[in-house]
Each structure stands twice: as C-alpha cells, then as structure tokens.
Amino acid sequence: MIRISGLSRRFGDRDVIKKIDLEIRRGEIFALIGPSGSGKTTMLRLIDLLDRPSIGSIIFDSRRTDGKEFERRSIRRRMAMVFQKPGVLNTTVERNVAFGLEFRGMSPDMIRQRVGDALQKVGLSGFSKRRAISLSGGEMQRVAIARAIVTEPEVLLLDEPTANLDPISSQIIENLIVWINKERKTTIVVATHDMGQGQRLASRIGVMMDGQLVQSGEMYDIFYHPVNRAIATFVGIDPIRDCIVESNDNNLATIVINKIRIQAVTAFKKGQRVTLCIRPEEVTLSLPDACPSASSARNCLGGTITHLLPYGPFTRVHVDCGIPITALLTRRSCEELGLAHGMQVNATIKATAVHVIPDPRPEDNQLHER
Amino acid sequence: MQEIIDGITQAFQLIISLNPELLEVTALSLFISLSATAISTLISIPFGGLIHFREFTGKRVLITIIQTLYSVPTVIIGLLVFLLISRSGPMGFFGLLFTPTGMIIGQTILILPIMTGLVITALSGVDRNIRDTLISLGATEFQSIAQIVREARFAILGAVILGFGRAISEVGVAMMIGGNIRGETRVLTTSIALETGMGNFGLSIALGIVLLAIALVVVLTMNLITSGALSDSDKILGGPQA
Numbered sequence: 075m076i077r078i079s080g081l082s083r084r085f086g087d088r089d090v091i092k093k094i095d096l097e098i099r100r101g102e103i104f105a106l107i108g109p110s111g112s113g114k115t116t117m118l119r120l121i122d123l124l125d126r127p128s129i130g131s132i133i134f135d136s137r138r139t140d141g142k143e144f145e146r147r148s149i150r151r152r153m154a155m156v157f158q159k160p161g162v163l164n165t166t167v168e169r170n171v172a173f174g175l176e177f178r179g180m181s182p183d184m185i186r187q188r189v190g191d192a193l194q195k196v197g198l199s200g201f202s203k204r205r206a207i208s209l210s211g212g213e214m215q216r217v218a219i220a221r222a223i224v225t226e227p228e229v230l231l232l233d234e235p236t237a238n239l240d241p242i243s244s245q246i247i248e249n250l251i252v253w254i255n256k257e258r259k260t261t262i263v264v265a266t267h268d269m270g271q272g273q274r275l276a277s278r279i280g281v282m283m284d285g286q287l288v289q290s291g292e293m294y295d296i297f298y299h300p301v302n303r304a305i306a307t308f309v310g311i312d313p314i315r316d317c318i319v320e321s322n323d324n325n326l327a328t329i330v331i332n333k334i335r336i337q338a339v340t341a342f343k344k345g346q347r348v349t350l351c352i353r354p355e356e357v358t359l360s361l362p363d364a365c366p367s368a369s370s371a372r373n374c375l376g377g378t379i380t381h382l383l384p385y386g387p388f389t390r391v392h393v394d395c396g397i398p399i400t401a402l403l404t405r406r407s408c409e410e411l412g413l414a415h416g417m418q419v420n421a422t423i424k425a426t427a428v429h430v431i432p433d434p435r436p437e438d439n440q441l442h443e444r
Numbered sequence: 445m446q447e448i449i450d451g452i453t454q455a456f457q458l459i460i461s462l463n464p465e466l467l468e469v470t471a472l473s474l475f476i477s478l479s480a481t482a483i484s485t486l487i488s489i490p491f492g493g494l495i496h497f498r499e500f501t502g503k504r505v506l507i508t509i510i511q512t513l514y515s516v517p518t519v520i521i522g523l524l525v526f527l528l529i530s531r532s533g534p535m536g537f538f539g540l541l542f543t544p545t546g547m548i549i550g551q552t553i554l555i556l557p558i559m560t561g562l563v564i565t566a567l568s569g570v571d572r573n574i575r576d577t578l579i580s581l582g583a584t585e586f587q588s589i590a591q592i593v594r595e596a597r598f599a600i601l602g603a604v605i606l607g608f609g610r611a612i613s614e615v616g617v618a619m620m621i622g623g624n625i626r627g628e629t630r631v632l633t634t635s636i637a638l639e640t641g642m643g644n645f646g647l648s649i650a651l652g653i654v655l656l657a658i659a660l661v662v663v664l665t666m667n668l669i670t671s672g673a674l675s676d677s678d679k680i681l682g683g684p685q686a
Contacts, residue, residue: 119576124576147582151582153580161574161577163594177587225582
C-alpha cells in the first residue's frame with residue numbers, strides 16, 4: 075500500500091529520520107514503536123504528506139507523492155491522521171467531525187448522515203450538539219477518530235492515540251482501532267511508545283530508535299530476539315554484556331562471563347564476543363535446597379537477591395549470580411517462596427530462553443554514547 | 445466648583461432634550477470611526493493573515509515595525525495625511541482635505557497597524573496542531589486559513605473593538621484633516637476641545653459623557669459576546685471561547 079525507500083528528514087543540522095525503508099501492506103495494522111523523540115511523529119507526518127522528505131521517496135498505492143501540492147492533496151484525501159493532541163476546533167462536535175467532508179464538497183444531507191454514523195461508531199451519538207472543547211480528553215480523542223474515519227480513508231495514521239488517557243478510555247480507543255481495521259479493511263499505522271499496545275493491536279511492528287528503523291517484524295521476534303541492546307532494554311530485558319563463546323557443539327553453545335558458564339542455543343562460533351538477553355519471565359527462581367537437576371539444556375545459577383521491585387501484579391527480582399539476572403514472578407509466588415533482600419536463591423533458565431546477540435555492535439554503541 | 449456643577453446640570457439638559465447639535469456631532473463621530481474601523485478590518489484580516497501564514501525574509505522586521513506603529517502619535521498621522529491630500533500634495537486633486545472622507549482615510553491609517561498586529565497575535569494563538577489537522581483532513585490552503593481565522597474570531601473581535609476605540613477617541617487626525625468645521629467635520633473630540641476653549645463647559649461635559657457612553661456600549665457588547673451571555677451572538681459567532 076505504502077512503499078517507503080531511503081527516507082531521510084533533516085531539520086537544521088539534525089537528521090530526525092535516517093534512511094528508512096519500510097513497506098506498509100494493505101489491510102494490516104502496523105505499529106511504529108519507539109521511545110519519545112525517536113522520530114515516530116515525523117515519520118507519520120511524512121506519510122500523511124504534511125511534510126516533505128529531505129531524501130528518499132514514498133510511493134502510495136503505486137503513485138509518486140513528490141508532485142505539486144494539489145496532487146499531494148488528492149493522495150492525502152485517501153488518508154486520515156489522528157494527532158497526539160486531538161486538535162478539536164472551537165465549535166460543535168458535529169461540525170468538528172464534518173470538516174473533512176465539507177472540504178471535499180459533499181452535500182449537507184450526506185454530511186449529516188455520515189457524521190451521525192461516525193459519532194455512533196465512536197459512542198458519542200448524544201454529543202453532536204455539544205461544544206467539542208468542553209469534552210474530556212478521551213471523548214476529544216474519539217471525536218478526532220470519528221473525524222478521521224468519516225471520510226472513509228484507505229489508510230488511517232494514529233499518533234500515540236492513547237497517550238495521557240485513563241485505562242478505560244484507552245481500551246475503548248484500542249477496540250475502536252481493531253474494529254476499524256476488521257470491518258472497514260482500513261490499513262492502519264499506529265505510533266506508540268507502549269510495547270503492550272503495539273502487541274495488542276498490530277500484526278507487524280517496526281522499532282524506531284534515534285531516527286532509524288532498527289528492527290521490524292512480528293511481535294514475537296522483537297520480544298524474544300531483539301537485534302541489539304537498545305531494543306533489548308526497550309522491550310524489558312536487562313542485557314548481559316561482554317560474554318565470550320567458549321565452545322559450540324551443534325548450536326548448543328557454552329558462553330562464559332565472570333567465570334560463569336551459561337548454555338545457550340545459538341550459532342555463534344567459539345571465541346566470539348556476545349551479549350546475552352534473557353526475558354525476566356523465562357527465569358525460574360527456587361530455594362537453594364531444591365535446585366532441579368541440571369540437564370545439558372538448563373542453566374542453574376546460585377545467587378543473592380539484591381532488589382525486589384513491585385511491577386503491577388508481578389515482582390521483578392534482581393539476583394546477583396556473579397552476573398545480574400532479573401526474574402519476573404507473580405507476587406503470590408514471591409510470597410510463597412518467602413523471597414527477601416539478601417536471600418540465597420537458584421535461578422534456572424532454559425538454554426533455548428537465552429537469546430544471543432553480537433557484542434559490540436558499532437552502531438549500537440553509537441546510540442548509547444550520544 | 446460652581447462652574448462644574450452648572451456644567452453637569454446643563455449637560456444633562458442637553459442630552460435629555462436631544463440637542464440637535466449634540467446629536468449631529470455624535471452621529472458624524474460614529475459614522476467616521478465606524479467607517480474607518482470597517483475598512484481597517486477588511487484590510488487587516490487578510491493582511492495579517494498573509495504575514496502570519498507566509499514565510500518570507502524580513503518577516504520579523506515587518507512585525508516589529510507594525511508593533512512600533514501601535515504607538516504612533518495621532519498628530520503624526522494627521523501631518524502625513526495632510527501633506528498627502530492638501531491641495532499641493534500628490535493626492536491634492538481629490539479635494540479630500542477638510543472632508544469626512546479625508547478623516548476616514550486618516551483614522552484608517554491610524555488604526556491599521558494595531559489591528560493588523562493584533563490579528564497576527566490572534567492567529568498565532570491558534571494551536572499549530574489545528575493547522576496540521578485541517579490540512580490532514582484534506583483542506584486546501586484557503587479552506588484551512590478560513591477555518592483558522594474563524595477559530596481566532598474572539599481575539600480578532602478584540603482587535604476590531606480596540607481599533608474602534610482608538611479611532612473614536614483620537615483628536616489629532618480629526619482636527620488636522622477635518623478642520624473642525626461646524627456641521628461638516630466637527631466630531632465629539634474636536635468639539636470638546638473647541639467648546640472648552642470657548643468656556644462652554646456644559647456642552648463639553650455633555651459631549652464627554654456621550655463619548656464615554658459609546659465606550660461603555662462597546663465594552664458591554666464585547667463582554668456579552670465573549671461571555672456567551674447573549675444567546676443570539678452565540679449562534680452567530682459560534683459561542684464562548686472557554
């Protein structure tokens with residue numbers, strides 16, 4: 075649907091978008107994920123043709139988008155964008171939703187009907203005569219979504235649609251996004267800093283960091299196989315650096331760090347420097363006397379608890395095993411084991427749960443040294 | 445003291461009896477200043493819009509010049525317009541000196557900077573996000589500018605009212621261009637200056653009261669509109685801002 079190649083955008087002497095190649099497929103929900111300031115908004119503005127790239131091109135449904143303003147407008151009218159700040163105008167809800175149709179010169183009768191439908195879809199039927207700026211944040215965001223879908227766009231762009239909203243409003247909006255995609259077959263690109271939201275909504279994900287699209291693919295890949303340390307940290311892994319592959323037998327490698335040996339399933343060869351990524355929920359903790367028999371595919375490390383951090387219904391337990399290991403346990407199992415600061419525990423990790431990435435990666439270091 | 449009391453008494457007699465001279469002077473004042481405000485509004489909204497929405501070199505300098513002209517003395521505008529339209533001036537052949545038309549031109553020039561400047565400020569007050577939203581919804585440049593002007597309507601209304609206030613209260617242009625000719629170019633402010641000089645305090649005070657009454661009506665109208673207390677204006681203008 076949208077093919078982006080070699081896209082860069084420079085503001086002053088700063089490259090906000092750096093050589094991005096990306097394809098958005100028809101009918102999918104694609105999530106652009108990344109921390110604040112990583113260039114997600116600039117990316118969406120470029121796709122919506124509100125801004126022109128410094129280098130590179132965007133092809134929309136086989137059409138070039140670098141033409142004159144009126145040509146760009148005709149393409150832009152096949153899309154709609156919902157901004158992070160809802161940007162409602164100081165008039166009624168009804169008129170706010172009608173703008174896109176008015177600009178397209180639709181008849182008032184048709185506009186009334188379409189606006190009524192759109193407001194019903196977002197659950198604001200009774201609000202049509204209300205003053206838009208008097209609504210709550212969640213309601214305003216729904217007005218913005220109604221205003222976007224009323225034009226029946228082929229592509230819908232959403233910039234942090236639930237940032238600053240309470241959990242209930244966020245859920246209403248997420249359900250709405252899924253509905254629009256399923257029922258209307260609208261292609262959706264959603265920018266978010268919330269991994270969970272990306273996972274709930276999108277079929278494919280692109281991770282943006284410092285203007286670059288560092289990894290794209292399915293959620294599972296990014297969660298379990300981050301390509302570099304920055305992404306690993308972003309998806310909630312504490313990476314273990316400066317490890318050396320000691321031996322590799324049929325892709326079951328033994329990796330050494332601080333005289334500790336860890337088994338991992340990887341193709342890295344003997345002698346290579348690597349970073350280990352272990353998802354905290356893949357780590358099992360047990361009391362010292364109950365260590366399960368260490369098979370060849372399991373790592374069992376003894377250590378001391380250094381830190382317990384509440385995490386919603388979970389607790390993140392930091393264990394010093396000579397290397398820092400983080401485990402994610404439910405609060406209940408924490409209580410059952412009687413875990414406390416300074417206690418001795420065993421951490422068990424399957425060899426398949428240890429994801430190995432190269433170390434150091436030059437571009438990765440660059441990201442960190444900024 | 446007695447003079448003041450006598451003056452006030454006489455002023456109320458003149459107002460209540462609808463003194464023809466008082467009415468004539470008031471009507472001419474309103475006509476000239478409302479005309480100047482209307483013309484200036486028609487110029488300052490597109491002109492201010494052009495400056496706000498276009499990027500060009502010297503934009504900041506131009507805005508600074510406009511802001512400096514907020515405080516230009518009325519007599520300087522009077523002098524400038526006098527030189528332009530006097531018989532020997534470049535526009536002398538129109539014969540506009542000592543006519544209401546000449547006064548309208550002078551007052552328009554006087555209030556144009558402050559109205560343009562305040563229109564720019566009003567448009568800057570509209571969130572940048574709104575402009576992106578409108579363009580994203582498929583608006584042409586004209587459609588988006590029209591909506592943004594509409595969004596800034598209350599602040600623009602404030603600019604219009606301030607312009608009118610400066611026009612009706614000024615005396616420099618009215619005196620130098622109009623010449624204070626009885627029955628032709630005599631307005632409230634010039635009349636007050638003249639009558640006070642002649643010792644007719646009663647008429648002066650009456651004219652002063654009328655001038656303040658006009659100001660009061662203007663302020664009340666503005667408050668009614670912006671507070672939304674007037675339901676009709678609500679419908680016409682789209683309601684209160686906050």
